[in-house]
Amino acid sequence: MESFKSSGTFSKQAHVKIPEGLYEEEHGRKGFFGRVSQIYHQNPPVNWTNIEGDLKPRCQKPMFGDHLKANYFQPVLFNNDVTINIARYTESFECFFRNADFDELYFIHQGEGRFETIYGHLSYKKGDYITIPRGTTYKLFIDNETKIFKIESQSEFEQPDRGMLGPNALYDQTVIETPECAIGSEQDLEEYKVEVKRLGNITTITYPFNPLDAKGWKGSVYPSKLSIYDICPVMSHRYHIPPSGHTTFVCRNFVVCSFVERPLEDSKHGVLRVPFYHSNIDYDEVLFYHQGDFFSRDNIDAGALTFHPQGIHHGPHPKAFNSVDEKTHTDEFAVMVDTRFPLAPTTWFVENEVKDYWKSWM
Missing domain, CATH: 2.60.120.10 (Jelly Rolls)
Incomplete structure (x- = not known):
């Protein structure tokens, strides 16, 4: 149990009526x-x-200038739990992608486009958080230049405990969007490449069909979207x-x-x-x-x-x-x-x- 003590000059309530001159x-x-x-x-x-x-x-200072290489996720800060990246994409992903190292959280600073995933498609726009569970195969399609703040996590992105505020605090659960099952839009290519990130290295897997070929899904692991x-x-x-x-x-x-x-x-x-x-x-x-x-x-x-x-x-x-x-x-x-x-x-x-x-x- 906490044992609160006090001494000298202080306010009755933290952050309220701070004593003059202090x-x-x-x-x-x-x-x-x-x-x-x-x-x-x-x-x-x-x-x-x-x-x-x-x-x-x-x-x-604003990080998306010419000093930032286009179409590349630039790590800026990291530790064993998390890597923080930024990116400025002017072109869609060339290959499909699967991150076997991290769960991913995309925050869209600017731009529009869509994520096509094995679970279906999620469009995005400015202010969207997109969560991609580890091991999800997807491809990013750009409608216009997209600026991204991206967080890679060794653990899942979970919602906070709302406690006595109740389940509708922070945001109503119905504003979270999940993908409707849909196969990949690219169906006329001779081959399809999936880049898989594992232990920081990329392995490229080639298929004769679009790897986004699921006709259905169910469960509690899936991408989602929440707007700030x-x-x-x-x-x-x-x-x-x-x-x-x-x-x-x-x-x-x-x-x-x-x-x-x-x-x-x-x-x-x-x-x-x-x-x-x-x-x-x-x-x-x-x-x-x-x-x-x-x-x-x-x-x-x-x-x-x-x-x-x-x-x-x-x-x-x-x-x-x-x-x-x-x-x-x-x-x-x-x-x-x-x-x-x-x-x-x-x-x-x-x-x-x-x-x-x-x-x-x-």
């Missing part, structure tokens, strides 16, 4: 799901003057909900959260209306900015990504405190990945990151 930090465990304390500083914990070493906030625009956020006018309240998918050792447009907290109750300072000591945090006015971050545009590793503070930029009182709601949409174990950046990430991002709080 700055609240949330010191939490297990990525906002565990035990937590609030610390009330005389100075913002991000008001550093220098950082020596690798541990610092990191950022990729169908998510109904948990919110309170009197309390700033922590990121854990916005969880969309739960995997082993990481979660995926969706931040969507919502009314802001009511300032007459003294509620903190911007994200609180925190160091999220047990989890690394990755935030992909999809759409909107990201008022808590300065000079961040759609398509950018920030990486805040365990052990160093982050929180709203100075401009957020000045602009938030003029706003009645947030129109931002973003995807967050919180990982239990540290993420390593790829060489591509390091070569293309904004080197001075950590200075943006100064």
Whole structure:
């Protein structure tokens, strides 16, 4: 059982009526799901003057420019549980694909097209999450240029426990789309190639027929689609909900959260209306900015990504405190990945990151 204690100057309710002249930090465990304390500083914990070493906030400005190779999934961050990729596709897949290493979650940042899978077809558009279970054979068909934020997971993408909020919280189950059985559209080729990813290597299997030849299916393993625009956020006018309240998918050792447009907290109750300072000591945090006015971050545009590793503070930029009182709601949409174990950046990430991002709080 938790044993709450307190000392000195503090607020009656976390994130509400913070004492004048003080700055609240949330010191939490297990990525906002565990035990937590609030610390009330005389100075913002991000008001550093220098950082020596690798541990610092990191950022990729919009990632889909010419520096990103087209028609290729570029890994950016990874650990033993998850690999985060981005891609800019201008052409449909040349071959069919099957991932024997990971379950896959596609988030469509921009573009339209369809996934043809062994279970049937799923069209996609901006804002769609597409889950592809490990071992599913599929092919991606592009109608127009498609920009993708893709997560590969060693475990399945599962829905969070809604607890006392009930089964209709976050989104109604009926908004999830599943494929209707349909064979592949390409039926006039001499051969069909399936690229299978196993232990990071590709094996190519050739067939004289379209491998998407299923005439039926049943069970509980299948691709699905959920739009970020169908998510109904948990919110309170009197309390700033922590990121854990916005969880969309739960995997082993990481979660995926969706931040969507919502009314802001009511300032007459003294509620903190911007994200609180925190160091999220047990989890690394990755935030992909999809759409909107990201008022808590300065000079961040759609398509950018920030990486805040365990052990160093982050929180709203100075401009957020000045602009938030003029706003009645947030129109931002973003995807967050919180990982239990540290993420390593790829060489591509390091070569293309904004080197001075950590200075943006100064």
